[in-house]
Amino acid sequence: MKKTFILGVSALALTLAAPQAMAAKAKEIKIGFVTTLSGGAGVIGKDMRNSVQIALDHLGNKMGGVPVKVLFEDDQVKPEVGKQKTEKLLYKDKVDIISGFIWSHVVLASRNSVVKAGKFLIISNAGTSKIAGRLCHKNIFSTSWQNDQVPMAMGEVLNKRGVKSLYIIAPNYAAGRDMVAGVERTFKGKILGKDLTKWPTQLDFSAELAKARASKADGVFIFYPGRATNAFMRQYAQAGLTKTPLYSVFSVDSLSLPKLQQAKLTNVLGTYSTQFWAPDLDTPVNKKFVADYRKKFGSYPSHYGAQSYDSIMLIDSAVRAAGGDLKKMDTMRAAFRKADYGSVRGKYVYGNNHFPIQDFYLRKVIADADGKWTTKIEQKVYTNHQDVYASKCKMKKTW
Amino acid sequence: MVDPHLLFEQLFNGVQYGILLFLLAAGLTLVFGIMDMMNLAHGSLYMLGAYIAATVSLVTDSFLLGIAVALPATLVVGIFLEVVILRKLYDRGHLDQVLATFGMILFFNELVRLIWGPAGIEVPLPSILNQSLTLFSIPLPLYRILVIGVGLAVAGFLYVLVVKTKVGMLIRAGASNREMVGALGIDIKKIFTLVFGLGAALAALAGAMAGPIFAATIGMGENILIQVLVVIVIGGIGSIRGAFVGALLIGVIEIMGRSFLGDFFKLFLPDNAAETAAPAAASMLIYILMAGVLFFRPQGLFPARSG
Numbered sequence: 001m002k003k004t005f006i007l008g009v010s011a012l013a014l015t016l017a018a019p020q021a022m023a024a025k026a027k028e029i030k031i032g033f034v035t036t037l038s039g040g041a042g043v044i045g046k047d048m049r050n051s052v053q054i055a056l057d058h059l060g061n062k063m064g065g066v067p068v069k070v071l072f073e074d075d076q077v078k079p080e081v082g083k084q085k086t087e088k089l090l091y092k093d094k095v096d097i098i099s100g101f102i103w104s105h106v107v108l109a110s111r112n113s114v115v116k117a118g119k120f121l122i123i124s125n126a127g128t129s130k131i132a133g134r135l136c137h138k139n140i141f142s143t144s145w146q147n148d149q150v151p152m153a154m155g156e157v158l159n160k161r162g163v164k165s166l167y168i169i170a171p172n173y174a175a176g177r178d179m180v181a182g183v184e185r186t187f188k189g190k191i192l193g194k195d196l197t198k199w200p201t202q203l204d205f206s207a208e209l210a211k212a213r214a215s216k217a218d219g220v221f222i223f224y225p226g227r228a229t230n231a232f233m234r235q236y237a238q239a240g241l242t243k244t245p246l247y248s249v250f251s252v253d254s255l256s257l258p259k260l261q262q263a264k265l266t267n268v269l270g271t272y273s274t275q276f277w278a279p280d281l282d283t284p285v286n287k288k289f290v291a292d293y294r295k296k297f298g299s300y301p302s303h304y305g306a307q308s309y310d311s312i313m314l315i316d317s318a319v320r321a322a323g324g325d326l327k328k329m330d331t332m333r334a335a336f337r338k339a340d341y342g343s344v345r346g347k348y349v350y351g352n353n354h355f356p357i358q359d360f361y362l363r364k365v366i367a368d369a370d371g372k373w374t375t376k377i378e379q380k381v382y383t384n385h386q387d388v389y390a391s392k393c394k395m396k397k398t399w
Numbered sequence: 400m401v402d403p404h405l406l407f408e409q410l411f412n413g414v415q416y417g418i419l420l421f422l423l424a425a426g427l428t429l430v431f432g433i434m435d436m437m438n439l440a441h442g443s444l445y446m447l448g449a450y451i452a453a454t455v456s457l458v459t460d461s462f463l464l465g466i467a468v469a470l471p472a473t474l475v476v477g478i479f480l481e482v483v484i485l486r487k488l489y490d491r492g493h494l495d496q497v498l499a500t501f502g503m504i505l506f507f508n509e510l511v512r513l514i515w516g517p518a519g520i521e522v523p524l525p526s527i528l529n530q531s532l533t534l535f536s537i538p539l540p541l542y543r544i545l546v547i548g549v550g551l552a553v554a555g556f557l558y559v560l561v562v563k564t565k566v567g568m569l570i571r572a573g574a575s576n577r578e579m580v581g582a583l584g585i586d587i588k589k590i591f592t593l594v595f596g597l598g599a600a601l602a603a604l605a606g607a608m609a610g611p612i613f614a615a616t617i618g619m620g621e622n623i624l625i626q627v628l629v630v631i632v633i634g635g636i637g638s639i640r641g642a643f644v645g646a647l648l649i650g651v652i653e654i655m656g657r658s659f660l661g662d663f664f665k666l667f668l669p670d671n672a673a674e675t676a677a678p679a680a681a682s683m684l685i686y687i688l689m690a691g692v693l694f695f696r697p698q699g700l701f702p703a704r705s706g
Contacts, residue, residue: 194674210409
């Protein structure tokens with residue numbers, strides 16, 4: 001008798017409470033994902049979109065029980081287009097969260113639109129020093145790194161390997177200058193020369209390579225993402241610089257390696273790069289991600305993909321924490337800050353600027369068991385490394 | 400101050416880059432000068448040539464065969480375009496031509512993406528061409544020497560064609576006075592089709608030669624087309640000789656600017672400022688040259704229509 005009474009009251013309470021809970025829970029979650037889908041850099045966007053797809057597969061297309069829809073937009077590597085597409089996603093498609101962004105200059109142009117709309121921005125790649133520092137914001141999170149961290153790790157590697165002198169070649173835009181600043185910050189040897197090339201139109205590097213060879217440096221450091229990687233690698237081989245070791249960041253990766261292998265540029269094998277992640281990184285989440293990606297798309301995912309996978313998973317953790325109620329911005333923000341989700345890189349924490357404090361590895365290019373070229377982790381360079389711009393961000397760490 | 404070895408090597412690089420520009424400029428200047436047709440899609444033909452050459456050489460494992468297929472294939476595409484689309488535009492203004500051929504650029508970029516995907520193609524070279532030849536203790540990439548050789552051969556071929564043959568005479572006549580050539584009973588339409596096809600084949604050759612250096616990618620034509628336009632404006636529109644001199648000039652200035660401007664700026668600027676200012680200034684040099692040439696010789700260095 002008593003039991004039925006309690007049951008009856010609970011049921012009554014539920015029917016009263018339920019409609020409110022139902023009303024708060026979103027019917028559908030829309031995520032706007034800005035990336036590059038056209039032109040030469042479209043290959044990066046494709047990898048990101050594929051990885052988002054894997055993440056959605058793993059989530060069963062639902063976050064906290066709510067169906068998810070991801071809308072992709074193409075920024076054409078142009079800041080003005082990126083901003084326009086971001087605003088289209090915010091005001092026309094009325095998305096709940098903005099994610100993606102490959103390019104530093106594109107995310108810088110689009111940042112204010114997202115902030116003004118009062119939405120979360122989860123950056124999947126672009127690690128500009130400005131957003132990590134002065135332009136940090138309570139609603140902006142990164143699932144990648146700050147640009148400087150990766151070349152800083154490379155600088156440490158160069159010191160350890162006894163490289164005494166270095167020649168630097170990088171493109172002349174926001175990220176290119178960040179990369180150069182990064183390696184210069186940690187490399188203790190002498191920098192014999194530095195060339196910043198016109199971006200993204202300059203694909204002829206004959207002048208720069210001739211200078212690099214004339215400098216007789218122990219090593220050459222480069223940053224050439226996207227299609228420029230292959231042009232550079234090929235000209236590096238043709239210029240007879242094969243004896244000078246090449247150290248790269250964000251250039252030799254799962255996207256460029258199949259093409260480099262196709263071109264039989266064997267001088268790439270054995271070269272070093274630094275990164276927070278590699279396809280062989282030994283975490284359960286990463287193994288599953290890489291295996292499922294390879295099964296579905298037949299190639300290795302890149303770090304762009306790994307970060308995009310993480311962006312979706314991070315968003316999922318926040319949506320679940322808020323019980324599917326996307327209006328609970330504070331609850332979601334607290335969940336984002338905890339970074340309590342299955343990341344491909346394993347557990348990490350967020351710094352006060354909402355950039356990950358994480359490990360970085362040295363990777364070497366090898367041929368895998370099937371003869372496919374890929375990168376393999378050689379050693380850990382940094383443990384729990386935080387970017388140097390965090391101190392310029394006015395947010396305080398309260399979590 | 401400047402290492403003479405480096406100077407010589409950069410001169411070589413400049414000449415090589417100029418030759419590549421010449422291969423493109425020769426076709427464009429013929430079309431522009433003789434047909435009075437502003438063809439922005441010239442870069443698309445360059446891209447198409449690069450993709451076809453890359454695909455064939457990947458399948459057959461022969462770089463030569465790639466070029467041998469790319470040239471006639473692009474020539475056919477060029478003739479098709481001329482007959483189907485461009486012919487209707489001759490009587491319209493330049494603005495209409497620019498609009499239509501810009502549309503063709505977009506069309507070809509998407510077409511290439513549909514066929515080959517967004518990633519671009521790498522062109523494997525025979526390993527012998529991936530090496531460098533040491534000359535006066537300077538390693539010069541063998542492939543770039545080959546590019547120079549091909550460029551010079553094309554220049555020679557065009558010289559003989561334009562100056563020594565009857566077809567060349569008609570081409571020159573067409574450039575000087577189109578109406579008169581028509582009035583003399585020559586089928587100017589046929590000459591136009593021929594010239595456009597030749598231009599397309601030259602663009603394809605440039606693309607096929609550029610592939611192993613830059614890789615075949617979508618939009619590769621637009622990047623280089625602006626410099627090519629500068630070349631033909633400096634050289635004199637319609638003049639092959641002008642295109643040759645202009646291309647070498649632009650190539651050498653571009654490379655020299657990139658090589659030594661930074662060091663030069665450091666003489667009177669702080670290092671940091673010099674490093675960022677130099678690439679910007681280097682990419683302006685050729686436009687400054689163009690402005691100078693236009694000021695003193697508005698017809699270009701070798702005006703084709705002068706007489």
